[in-house]
Amino acid sequence: MARAPGAVWCRAMSRIFVARRLPGPAIDRLREAGHEVEVYPGELPPSRDELLAGVAEAEGLLSLLTDRVDGELMDAAPNLEAIANFAVGCDNIDLAAAAERGIPVGVAAHVLTDATADLTMALLLAASRNIVTSEHDAHAGRWKTWEPEGWLGRDLRGAQMLVVGRGRIGQAVAERAAPFGIEVTFAGRDDDLLALLPEADIVTLHCPLTDQTRHLIDTAALEAMKPDSLLINTTRGGVVDQAALIAALEAGTIGGAALDVTDPEPPAEGDPIFTAPNLLLVPHIGSATAATRAAMGNSAADNLLAALDGRPMPTPAPAPS
Ligand code: DGY
Numbered sequence: 001m002a003r004a005p006g007a008v009w010c011r012a013m014s015r016i017f018v019a020r021r022l023p024g025p026a027i028d029r030l031r032e033a034g035h036e037v038e039v040y041p042g043e044l045p046p047s048r049d050e051l052l053a054g055v056a057e058a059e060g061l062l063s064l065l066t067d068r069v070d071g072e073l074m075d076a077a078p079n080l081e082a083i084a085n086f087a088v089g090c091d092n093i094d095l096a097a098a099a100e101r102g103i104p105v106g107v108a109a110h111v112l113t114d115a116t117a118d119l120t121m122a123l124l125l126a127a128s129r130n131i132v133t134s135e136h137d138a139h140a141g142r143w144k145t146w147e148p149e150g151w152l153g154r155d156l157r158g159a160q161m162l163v164v165g166r167g168r169i170g171q172a173v174a175e176r177a178a179p180f181g182i183e184v185t186f187a188g189r190d191d192d193l194l195a196l197l198p199e200a201d202i203v204t205l206h207c208p209l210t211d212q213t214r215h216l217i218d219t220a221a222l223e224a225m226k227p228d229s230l231l232i233n234t235t236r237g238g239v240v241d242q243a244a245l246i247a248a249l250e251a252g253t254i255g256g257a258a259l260d261v262t263d264p265e266p267p268a269e270g271d272p273i274f275t276a277p278n279l280l281l282v283p284h285i286g287s288a289t290a291a292t293r294a295a296m297g298n299s300a301a302d303n304l305l306a307a308l309d310g311r312p313m314p315t316p317a318p319a320p321s
Pocket of ligand 1: 235
């Protein structure tokens with residue numbers, strides 16, 4: 001179409017459904033760019049029906065890791081032109097279905113590397129030095145004296161850490177571990193994990209959840225680990241066969257686990273994960289700092305604004321495997 005002299009190109013306003021309230025300026029930025037933004041107001045994620053209704057007219061979707069974004073949803077949103085996930089992980093999105101329909105998908109890459117690596121170290125330190133149990137004991141009147149045999153943990157200097165996943169977060173964990181005197185080895189997708197696990201005192205998971213990594217840590221992997229080893233998971237619960245992990249903890253065939261993620265999330269009431277011994281469990285807080293969550297929102301907004309303007313997303317999701 002020929003541009004009329006003096007005319008200003010102005011992309012039509014798009015409707016954007018945002019699946020939860022978000023911290024930071026992301027939603028204001030989308031509105032300031034002229035888009036009509038509907039924010040799902042609930043504390044909990046939208047139900048499936050609410051999500052389908054929310055996207056029915058939308059050109060843009062800002063989804064969270066708690067939202068299943070699949071072919072059915074895309075078909076229920078015939079105008080959908082762009083999906084931006086408020087997460088670096090995108091296992092909640094059917095990337096192949098999006099690619100088939102020509103819908104670009106963006107992720108909040110780069111911005112949560114440090115926060116997630118920091119939380120990994122926090123879990124490592126807390127689990128290694130019994131911080132949670134000793135804190136509870138101190139408050140509960142079980143601090144009777146200085147105990148030569150009480151609350152004994154593990155030393156970190158000289159410990160062998162196996163970082164599973166060669167991406168940014170794994171590298172950032174390795175950088176933080178080095179000053180503690182921890183010796184780090186990486187396991188990538190082409191490495192023989194079962195051969196590396198028996199050497200590790202600490203195994204920390206930083207690979208994305210894909211068909212290839214689902215239950216990567218299964219019974220065989222847990223059996224290959226040292227009896228006093230610590231498993232840390234800050235990626236996705238599905239990378240670990242949780243029933244096998246609970247069995248290993250109950251049998252004492254590994255030393256302990258520190259989990260930021262479970263499968264499913266949250267675990268149902270009465271799930272045996274809540275009573276497994278030597279387990280430190282936090283509610284998926286890897287990226288939970290105010291600045292990081294604001295940056296994740298900005299990243300999602302950048303992806304939507306670009307795609308709705310016909311430009312490539314700055315941080316697209318990986319190509320479907
Ligand atoms: C992500 O972005 O994938 C994280 O799990 C969120 O904390």
